[in-house]
Amino acid sequence: MLDVERGLSQEQRLMRQSCRTFVDESVTPFIRENWQQEWSMEPDGRLPREILEEADRIGIRTLGVPEEFGGVELDAETEAQTFAIIAEEVARGDSGLADKLSQIWKVSVLLRNIAPRHLQERWFPELVADPGFLLAHCLTEPRGASDRWLPYNVPEAAMQTRAERHGDQWVINGRKHFISNGYDASLYVVYATTRPGVGMLQGTSSFLVPRDTPGLTVTRCNETLGCRFMNNGEIVFEDCAVPADHLLAENDALSKAGVYFKPGKILQAAKNLGVGMAAFERTAAYVQEYVQGGKILIKHQAVALRLATMATKLAAVRALLHEAAREVDARGPDADALCNMAKVYASEEVFEVAKHAVELHGGSGMMLEQGIEKLFRDAAIFLHMDATADISKFKIVKSLFRDTAGTYAGVEA
Numbered sequence: 472m473l474d475v476e477r478g479l480s481q482e483q484r485l486m487r488q489s490c491r492t493f494v495d496e497s498v499t500p501f502i503r504e505n506w507q508q509e510w511s512m513e514p515d516g517r518l519p520r521e522i523l524e525e526a527d528r529i530g531i532r533t534l535g536v537p538e539e540f541g542g543v544e545l546d547a548e549t550e551a552q553t554f555a556i557i558a559e560e561v562a563r564g565d566s567g568l569a570d571k572l573s574q575i576w577k578v579s580v581l582l583r584n585i586a587p588r589h590l591q592e593r594w595f596p597e598l599v600a601d602p603g604f605l606l607a608h609c610l611t612e613p614r615g616a617s618d619r620w621l622p623y624n625v626p627e628a629a630m631q632t633r634a635e636r637h638g639d640q641w642v643i644n645g646r647k648h649f650i651s652n653g654y655d656a657s658l659y660v661v662y663a664t665t666r667p668g669v670g671m672l673q674g675t676s677s678f679l680v681p682r683d684t685p686g687l688t689v690t691r692c693n694e695t696l697g698c699r700f701m702n703n704g705e706i707v708f709e710d711c712a713v714p715a716d717h718l719l720a721e722n723d724a725l726s727k728a729g730v731y732f733k734p735g736k737i738l739q740a741a742k743n744l745g746v747g748m749a750a751f752e753r754t755a756a757y758v759q760e761y762v763q764g765g766k767i768l769i770k771h772q773a774v775a776l777r778l779a780t781m782a783t784k785l786a787a788v789r790a791l792l793h794e795a796a797r798e799v800d801a802r803g804p805d806a807d808a809l810c811n812m813a814k815v816y817a818s819e820e821v822f823e824v825a826k827h828a829v830e831l832h833g834g835s836g837m838m839l840e841q842g843i844e845k846l847f848r849d850a851a852i853f854l855h856m857d858a859t860a861d862i863s864k865f866k867i868v869k870s871l872f873r874d875t876a877g878t879y880a881g882v883e884a
């Protein structure tokens with residue numbers, strides 16, 4: 472097997488090792504015992520609080536929260552790179568858990584960068600104190616998230632969730648769906664149109680909305696194909712009034728969210744790599760043990776070819792991921808293109824890796840007992856999270872060919 476620690480600092484190796492121990496001792500035993508129950512478990516009982524408590528104990532739950540508030544702030548020069556290492560390791564154990572945690576990390580980075588001081592003082596200590604405290608980022612609405620990612624910056628494509636200022640409050644009305652941690656978060660970042668007549672880049676604001684705010688209702692837990700140990704939810708806002716000082720960004724919220732989106736793409740690719748590594752490791756063990764045609768599978772040429780393809784794809788995903796993470800950390804000019812490349816490439820290649828894993832397990836690959844089908848389902852989810860594959864590719868072309876690329880929505884100029 473390739474050395475996955477090549478190029479890591481001593482600190483990153485230690486973090487990786489402690490995540491691996493956490494996964495092997497606390498996550499994998501629970502997941503193996505429960506992956507057959509994924510479909511019958513109630514959302515509230517899906518992932519035990521003790522796992523989040525253990526994540527907290529080893530210092531990975533509050534990554535991104537400033538140290539002065541009790542969090543674990545990573546070295547800014549290598550933050551995205553370290554996120555990638557940790558996310559991969561956690562997702563190797565369970566991608567739903569990795570989603571739960573990475574939402575906390577991403578939203579903490581956003582709040583650290585754009586939230587006014589009084590909001591950081593108010594909310595970071597609560598997050599740090601309670602291992603069950605989850606964060607969520609509410610952008611997507613029933614009508615087209617792709618318009619936001621492109622972005623399609625015309626008034627008719629603006630968000631349908633609206634916020635209006637009434638005295639010393641902002642009153643929010645609308646609906647957000649497909650939100651990671653949406654079902655059980657304690658605190659939501661919510662995007663809403665505040666200037667209806669203009670494009671979303673000039674007329675969208677963001678707010679911090681505590682779960683217990685009157686008018687906020689969690690209307691459902693979405694039953695997803697994969698990543699089922701993270702509860703994805705739908706949230707409705709009906710005359711939901713938040714204090715005016717819970718405004719995060721007025722009218723330019725989408726441009727300010729770049730600090731969230733870039734590490735976000737790195738985290739997506741890294742979680743995806745973790746799922747791919749789990750599929751590869753399990754398959755490599757299986758083909759070296761299981762016998763057909765009088766010999767272990769790996770000695771059959773067609774099996775060896777598939778294994779080589781899987782290993783090569785994962786090595787290529789890893790190389791691009793770490794290249795992209797370095798560029799994000801350096802705030803370099805290619806960060807946009809590279810983080811989208813890493814995200815979309817990981818989603819397509821790991822999906823292929825998972826298909827080979829299922830295939831090499833034969834009929835066992837289809838059975839709930841083996842858990843290989845779980846990895847296949849988890850891999851499929853990544854094609855549609857944080858922008859679809861096609862929209863991510865438009866973003867890559869727009870970054871590479873700024874003057875000539877299309878808008879890919881509406882009438883081309």
Ligand SMILES: Cc1cc2nc3c(=O)[nH]c(=O)nc-3n(C[C@H](O)[C@H](O)[C@H](O)COP(=O)(O)OP(=O)(O)OC[C@H]3O[C@@H](n4cnc5c(N)ncnc54)[C@H](O)[C@@H]3O)c2cc1C
Pocket residue numbers: 608609610611612613614615616617618620648649650651652695698703852855856857858859860861862879880
């Ligand atoms: C597991 C999961 C977790 C998620 N978590 C979050 C979260 O935490 N917060 C959040 O805000 N959102 C979240 N999402 C939403 C996610 O970002 C969107 O589902 C995704 O961006 C696609 O948007 P959509 O579903 O509205 O599809 P649409 O935008 O309706 O797209 C439908 C199809 O049309 C294509 N398409 C759309 N526009 C164009 C165009 N102009 N040109 C060509 N093709 C186009 C798309 O590629 C796609 O194939 C999550 C989704 C999933 C599946």
